[in-house]
Amino acid sequence: MARARAEQQQPATGTTLIVLVGLAVVFLLFMAFLNVVTTKTGNLLNETNLLFATLIFYSGAGALYLGFGVTGTESYVKFASLATWLGLLFNTAAIAHRWYEAGHAPFSSVYEMLLSFVWTLAVLTLVAEKKYGVKVIGTVTMPVAIVGVVLMQLLRTDVHPLVPALQSTWLHVHVTLAMLAYAACALSFALAMMFLIQDNMKTETFLAVTSASTLAIYASVVLTRFEKWGGLSLAAWNPEAKAEVFLAKNVRLFVTIPDLGWLMTLTLLVVASPLVFYGLSRWKNNDSFLTLANRAVFLSILLQVMALVVFLVDAYDGRYPSLDADGKFPTSLAASPFILSGLVGGVFISLLYLLLLWRRPDLERLLPNADNLDRITYKTISIAFPLLTLMIASGAYWANQTWGSYWSWDPKETWAAITWLVYALYLHMRITRGWRGRRAAYFAIAGFAVVMFTFFGVTYLLPGLHAYA
Amino acid sequence: MAVDLRALAHKTWRIVASIQTGVVLLILVVILAAVGTIVLQRPVTEPDEMQSAYSPQALRILDAVGLTDVFHSWWFLGLVLLVSLCIAAASIDRFPNSWRYFSRPYKYPDESFRRALHPQKSLAIADEESGLMAAEQALHSVGFNPERVIPRTIPKDSRADPYEGHFGIFAERHRISELAVYIVHASLLLIFFGTVVDGLWGWRGTLNLNEGQTSNLVELRDGTTRALPFAIRCDAAGQENYTDGTPKKWWSQLAVVKEGRDVQKKEIVVNDPLVYSGVRFYQSSYGPNGKVDKLTLVAVPGNGSGVKQEIGLAVNDTVALDADTTVRFAEFIPDYAVRDGQVYRKSNELGNPAVHLVVTSKGTAKDFDVWFPPMDEVADNLKAPYQFQATDLKMGHFTGLQVSHEPGQWGVWSGVVLLGVGLAFVFYVVHMRFWAVPVCDSKTGKYSLWIGGSANRNRDAFEHRFSDLVVLVEEELKAVPRTSPTERVATVVGN
Numbered sequence: 006m007a008r009a010r011a012e013q014q015q016p017a018t019g020t021t022l023i024v025l026v027g028l029a030v031v032f033l034l035f036m037a038f039l040n041v042v043t044t045k046t047g048n049l050l051n052e053t054n055l056l057f058a059t060l061i062f063y064s065g066a067g068a069l070y071l072g073f074g075v076t077g078t079e080s081y082v083k084f085a086s087l088a089t090w091l092g093l094l095f096n097t098a099a100i101a102h103r104w105y106e107a108g109h110a111p112f113s114s115v116y117e118m119l120l121s122f123v124w125t126l127a128v129l130t131l132v133a134e135k136k137y138g139v140k141v142i143g144t145v146t147m148p149v150a151i152v153g154v155v156l157m158q159l160l161r162t163d164v165h166p167l168v169p170a171l172q173s174t175w176l177h178v179h180v181t182l183a184m185l186a187y188a189a190c191a192l193s194f195a196l197a198m199m200f201l202i203q204d205n206m207k208t209e210t211f212l213a214v215t216s217a218s219t220l221a222i223y224a225s226v227v228l229t230r231f232e233k234w235g236g237l238s239l240a241a242w243n244p245e246a247k248a249e250v251f252l253a254k255n256v257r258l259f260v261t262i263p264d265l266g267w268l269m270t271l272t273l274l275v276v277a278s279p280l281v282f283y284g285l286s287r288w289k290n291n292d293s294f295l296t297l298a299n300r301a302v303f304l305s306i307l308l309q310v311m312a313l314v315v316f317l318v319d320a321y322d323g324r325y326p327s328l329d330a331d332g333k334f335p336t337s338l339a340a341s342p343f344i345l346s347g348l349v350g351g352v353f354i355s356l357l358y359l360l361l362l363w364r365r366p367d368l369e370r371l372l373p374n375a376d377n378l379d380r381i382t383y384k385t386i387s388i389a390f391p392l393l394t395l396m397i398a399s400g401a402y403w404a405n406q407t408w409g410s411y412w413s414w415d416p417k418e419t420w421a422a423i424t425w426l427v428y429a430l431y432l433h434m435r436i437t438r439g440w441r442g443r444r445a446a447y448f449a450i451a452g453f454a455v456v457m458f459t460f461f462g463v464t465y466l467l468p469g470l471h472a473y474a
Numbered sequence: 475m476a477v478d479l480r481a482l483a484h485k486t487w488r489i490v491a492s493i494q495t496g497v498v499l500l501i502l503v504v505i506l507a508a509v510g511t512i513v514l515q516r517p518v519t520e521p522d523e524m525q526s527a528y529s530p531q532a533l534r535i536l537d538a539v540g541l542t543d544v545f546h547s548w549w550f551l552g553l554v555l556l557v558s559l560c561i562a563a564a565s566i567d568r569f570p571n572s573w574r575y576f577s578r579p580y581k582y583p584d585e586s587f588r589r590a591l592h593p594q595k596s597l598a599i600a601d602e603e604s605g606l607m608a609a610e611q612a613l614h615s616v617g618f619n620p621e622r623v624i625p626r627t628i629p630k631d632s633r634a635d636p637y638e639g640h641f642g643i644f645a646e647r648h649r650i651s652e653l654a655v656y657i658v659h660a661s662l663l664l665i666f667f668g669t670v671v672d673g674l675w676g677w678r679g680t681l682n683l684n685e686g687q688t689s690n691l692v693e694l695r696d697g698t699t700r701a702l703p704f705a706i707r708c709d710a711a712g713q714e715n716y717t718d719g720t721p722k723k724w725w726s727q728l729a730v731v732k733e734g735r736d737v738q739k740k741e742i743v744v745n746d747p748l749v750y751s752g753v754r755f756y757q758s759s760y761g762p763n764g765k766v767d768k769l770t771l772v773a774v775p776g777n778g779s780g781v782k783q784e785i786g787l788a789v790n791d792t793v794a795l796d797a798d799t800t801v802r803f804a805e806f807i808p809d810y811a812v813r814d815g816q817v818y819r820k821s822n823e824l825g826n827p828a829v830h831l832v833v834t835s836k837g838t839a840k841d842f843d844v845w846f847p848p849m850d851e852v853a854d855n856l857k858a859p860y861q862f863q864a865t866d867l868k869m870g871h872f873t874g875l876q877v878s879h880e881p882g883q884w885g886v887w888s889g890v891v892l893l894g895v896g897l898a899f900v901f902y903v904v905h906m907r908f909w910a911v912p913v914c915d916s917k918t919g920k921y922s923l924w925i926g927g928s929a930n931r932n933r934d935a936f937e938h939r940f941s942d943l944v945v946l947v948e949e950e951l952k953a954v955p956r957t958s959p960t961e962r963v964a965t966v967v968g969n
Contacts, residue, residue, distance in 0.1 A: 175745075380934060387901045394897055398890040406745045409756040409876040410678060411886060412669065414545040416511040423504050430500055437493050463511070 052106070055099040060154045062092030063127070067151050070143030074360055074368065082140050086131060089143065092150075093127045100124060110177045116157055118180065123153040125188040133192065137381055141371050145195045145357070152349050156342055175403035182396035187456055189389035190424075194453035196382040197446040203375040204443060208362060209283060209295055212302065215358040216280040219305065219351040223273040226344055227266070232328065236261035237269055239320055239344070241327065242337035249340055252329060260325040260334050265315065272312045276305045276351070299362060306355045313348045320345075343461065379441055382449050390428050397421050420459040427452045491567035496560045503553055510544030517543060551673075558666045565659045576652050581623040581644040583909045583926060593940045594926040597948060602641065602912040605923035608950035609643045609910035612943055618645035618908065643910040651930060654899030661892035668885025678878040681755070683708035684763050684870050688731060692877045704732040706755065711873035713760050724760040726873040752879055759874030764808045765789070769829060770866035773801070776859045784865075787831075798836035799859055801844075805830035815851045829867070833858045905930045908943065923947070 069085035072078065100120055104110055107117075130146045133139045201211075232238045238259040241250040250258040278301040286294035320341060324333035338345055361368065372378065400418070405411040412418065431448040434440040440448070489495055513536060514527055524533060524542070533542070540547035583591070599605035606622070613620040623644045679692040679700060690705035711726040723743055730738040730750045740748045748755040766789055773783045773795055785793050787803040794800050809825035811818045817828060831844040842858035855861075909926045925944060929936035 391894070391897045391901060394893060398894070401890070402887070403745075405880075405883070406747065407756070408758070409747070409754060409878040410880075411883065414510065414515075419507050419511045419545075423507055426500055426504050430497060433493060433497065 052099055052102045055095050055102060056154060056157060058095040059092050059099060059123075060151065062088045062095060063123075063147055063150050063154060066092060066143060067147035070141070070147050071360075074141050074144035074364070074371070079140075082134070082143075085143055085147075086134060089127055089131055089147065093124070093131070096120075096124045096127060110181075118184065119153050119157050121181070121184050122188065123150045123157075125184050126150050126153070126191065129188050129192050133381075137373075139196070139199070139373060139378075139381065141199070141368065142192075142195060144360075145198075146191075148353055149191070152346060152353070155349075156346055175399055175406065179396060179399040179403055182392055182399055186389050186392035186396050187460060189385050189392060190453050190456045193382050193385040193389060193449045196378055196385060197449035197453075199372050200375055200378040200382060200446045201443070202361065202365070202368060203372050203378055204446070206443075208365060209286070209298070211358055211361055212279055212295075212298055213283045215354050216276065216283065216298075216302070216305075218354055219276045219309070220273070220280060222347040222351045223269060223276050226347060227269050227273050230344070231266045231270065232261045234263070235265075235267040235270075236263050237265035238262075238328070239325075239336050240340040241334040242340035244335060244337065250334065258327060258329060258334060260327045260336050262319045262323075262325050262336075265319055268312050268315055272305070272308045275301065275308045279305065302355060302358060302362075306352065306359070309348065309352045309355065313352060316344070316348060375442070379445065382446065383435060386428060386431060386449060386452070390425075390432060393421070393425050393428065397425060417459065417463050420455070420463050424452065424455045424459050427455050487563065487567070490560055491563040493564065496557070496564060499553065499557050499560055503557060506544055506550060506553065509541060510550075513541050513544070515543055515545070517546070554666065555670075558663055561659050561662060565656055569656060572652055572656070576649060579644075579646065579649065579907075581621075581909075582625045582642050583911060583924075584625065588911070588913075588924055588926060591926040591928065593937050594924065595940075595944045596913070596922045596924050597944070597951060599912060599921045599923045599951060601921055604951065605912045605921065606641055606643055606910070608947050608953075609923065609925065611950045612946035613643065613645045613908060613910075615946060616943060618647060620645040620908075620910075641912075644907070646905065646907040648903045648905050651899055651903045651905040654896055654903065657896035658893060658900055661889045661896050664889035664892060665886050668882035668887075668889060671882030671885060672880045673882075676878070676880045676882060678876070680758070681706065681875045681877050682763075682872045683711075683726075683875065684765065684872050685709070685711055685767070702753065704730055704737070704750065706875070707731050707736075708873050711760055711871055721760075724757050724873070726757055726760075726875070728755060728875075752881060754878050754880075756876040756878070757873065758876040760871060761874070762869045763872035765870040766803075766806045766829075766867060767870040768866075768868040769803060769806075769864065770868075771801075771831075772863045772865055773860045774863075776861055795833075795860055800834050800836075801860070801862075802832045802834070803829070804832045804843075812849055812851060817845070817849065817852055827867070829864065831862065833860060835859055901931075904932050904936065906936060906939070908940075910947075923951075 066085045066088035069081045069088060073081040073085060103117065103120065126146050127150055130143050130150075133142045226237075230238050238261045241258040241260045243250050252258050279298040282294045282298035282301055286292060286298065317338065320336055320338050322335075322337065324335050326333055373381070397418075400421070401411040404413070404418075427448075431440075431445065431452060434448065435445055514524055516524065528536065536542045540549065544550055580587075588594070597605070599608070610620045610622075620643045623642045624640055625642075677694055677700065679694040681689060681692050683689060683706065685708055688705050688707040690702040692700045692702060694700050707729045709727040709729060712724075713721055714723040714725075716722045725741055725743045727741045728739070728748050729736045730748075738748070738750055742748045742755065742757050744757045747757070769787045771785050771787065773785060775796075783795065785795075785801070787793060787801070789803050789806055792800050792802040807817065807819050807828045807830070809819065809821040810828040811820045811826075817830070820826070828849075829846040831846075833842040833844055834840075835842075842854040843852060844855050844858050844862055845853040846862075846864050848855045906929045907927065909924075911924045913922050913924050914920070915922065925947060927936065927940040927943070
């Protein structure tokens with residue numbers, strides 16, 4: 006049946022490609038509008054321009070991979086990997102430039118780590134494509150890389166000298182290992198998702214998961230940032246110091262953007278609706294609710310894009326009142342990187358779902374078979390796990406050199422250990438209990454969720470000794 | 475009764491050594507550790523912050539359960555010990571089997587094994603010897619070291635020479651990989667052991683030294699003081715800044731003093747500690763100690779005659795200004811306040827400093843209190859025989875050292891190294907085995923060479939390897955003349 010549908014579908018047309026490239030151009034123009042590109046310093050090969058070139062090629066690659074994912078035209082992949090190679094070249098140059106300018110490996114701030122993370126992601130994409138033949142992986146990883154580069158533009162910091170505790174070779178060892186391990190975990194997550202597609206998991210299950218994830222994003226934004234009279238509070242930003250404004254130690258100054266809170270709440274409700282329809286269809290055993298749910302996803306994407314655009318326009322530049330202090334204070338996108346990446350991530354997840362909904366037979370044709378995906382997932386985890394181990398060990402050794410203790414149950418340490426334990430459980434279940442297939446895939450996904458929490462959640466929710474990054 | 479006890483012990487052992495128990499325990503550790511990062515922990519939180527975060531009742535419950543100090547609670551320690559016990563038991567339970575597998579490799583495949591094994595392949599051969607030789611050659615060419623093996627039990631229908639017709643070929647690589655998981659488990663136990671040793675006999679504390687000061691008293695985390703059998707002297711300490719003012723480097727020149735002698739000297743910086751007899755001294759901070767290192771003054775005689783003198787004073791130093799006048803640096807108050815004609819020390823932070831000098835004239839036997847800044851209520855600045863002007867105040871600095879004694883850390887580091895090695899073996903070193911046995915079909919009387927292979931992980935890659943080997947054997951078979959040794963001998967004799 007699926008095969009029959011696949012054959013009925015139109016063969017790949019150039020139109021899709023043109024539309025996608027057009028979208029990429031619009032996106033780049035938008036970035037240029039955000040004042041990203043600069044020739045002020047006179048030197049053409051400055052870091053900003055190198056990053057912009059990286060962005061152009063990664064966007065091109067992302068568009069082509071998406072085009073490949075949607076139409077299944079093999080020839081797109083060649084150009085996509087060429088674009089990835091070129092982007093990687095500029096990315097490497099940007100890292101080298103940063104390294105030269107700073108005099109130390111670029112691992113000391115969120116910005117510099119994103120730089121390395123995106124680089125690792127691009128390398129792994131090429132490896133997965135060339136070595137394992139998972140061509141469609143770029144459809145997922147390149148958009149992530151693009152989001153990373155955009156985030157970098159907003160988080161751009163001047164070269165900061167290293168505080169004494171960070172002046173150690175072990176810093177570089179530790180962070181390199183962390184980046185490699187996390188990128189391998191990200192890859193295993195993407196592969197596990199693909200496995201679930203190949204394993205004939207129902208499309209509506211993906212619908213429920215997509216809806217639940219976007220719901221979680223908007224719920225966390227609304228619950229933590231909704232202010233009186235429908236405003237949305239964001240951290241204030243000091244443009245001169247390029248830093249957040251602090252009222253006291255660890256107490257940030259927040260400004261309130263009026264009415265944005267209502268928009269976020271509305272989006273929250275619309276984003277939740279597919280989940281409600283899904284629940285109804287399960288409860289009433291009636292598939293017509295699923296049609297409604299899919300329409301609701303489409304509507305939710307429109308609203309999410311609207312929320313994102315309004316957020317970008319409002320938070321990009323402007324002065325807003327604060328509840329904690331008199332007067333108006335400026336804010337900037339750089340002050341709210343996590344809300345921004347959450348909103349972009351929400352749109353991205355929903356779009357991936359649409360891709361699955363519309364082109365599932367094509368995807369199934371393009372992806373390696375379920376058994377292979379299962380094995381490759383295990384292989385990436387068997388790379389990630391030793392890397393995680395070494396990352397924790399090098400961190401402990403460095404901590405022992407710096408703080409005089411190899412383990413102090415700091416939240417980041419604890420969560421790194423939890424990540425390690427989750428993957429250790431996965432390996433035990435797989436090796437001794439013979440867990441294969443779905444259960445192993447769920448485990449890989451859960452493991453990556455923990456990695457994400459360790460990387461982002463702990464930094465912003467559970468402060469501790471790792472206050473640098 | 476005795477049997478029951480034994481059964482009970484056996485049952486307990488089965489439970490402890492089972493993978494289910496291990497998984498449940500690990501999940502518990504994960505949950506509790508996560509809780510420990512979400513609930514504020516007493517050791518790293520100020521008491522008033524705790525109180526503002528939780529209602530008194532909630533705080534009482536959290537304290538009673540131990541959730542405010544998860545990582546030092548007895549139940550968390552107990553849980554970690556249970557996990558170690560479980561790892562140890564599971565390893566002991568499974569080890570004999572693996573050891574048998576390791577120490578007595580299965581070299582000659584019997585018929586049922588041959589039937590079940592995957593991958594396997596049968597190639598037609600002229601006779602036993604050519605098949606065996608081809609297999610040997612092929613295995614040699616891919617770097618294996620094949621050996622000729624015989625079955626453990628000779629079949630009943632054996633010929634005159636019991637071994638003839640029953641040779642097989644066996645080759646293997648990386649047998650140690652079968653034991654790798656025990657290396658990993660042992661390394662984890664070693665790490666746990668190290669941390670337990672540190673928990674029982676280790677300690678951590680701080681030692682703040684002013685430049686020039688010697689001390690052997692370390693203030694421990696729990697507020698008590700520990701006297702070291704040797705003392706540490708700080709000869710100098712300092713800070714270097716980046717151009718934007720953020721600190722770049724803190725350094726201290728330390729000397730270990732034992733029985734009055736300097737036994738070791740080192741300049742330490744952050745990330746590079748001094749180690750002496752198992753005690754490590756880390757640079758952790760640097761700052762003003764609120765004390766005066768040197769006060770520079772210009773003194774002019776009050777009667778206008780005489781010359782200006784520049785003098786430098788530390789606290790309690792006395793300097794003669796002329797034959798019968800001396801000045802003493804009596805007191806330095808980092809943060810002062812005046813009330814009812816008295817000068818008070820408001821705090822020890824350097825905020826509003828005051829300097830107290832006492833000028834003594836032998837002739838009049840009278841003391842004059844000179845204050846900077848001049849405070850009308852208490853100061854005799856104008857009455858004193860000399861007028862002073864403070865030109866420079868150099869503050870003293872302290873260097874903050876973290877001191878720790880971790881006797882178990884060698885266990886931890888050797889465990890970590892072993893863990894790395896073990897994991898490398900677990901994931902990347904594959905135990906590969908190849909067998910080749912000539913088989914005679916009892917109906918047709920034709921010979922074929924049965925080739926089989928097995929790998930303990932990464933089986934898909936191994937299958938490629940196996941088919942490559944089969945191709946090699948086929949090539950060797952073509953190269954070897956398809957004549958049996960007896961025929962060859964016959965031809966030689968015939969000549």
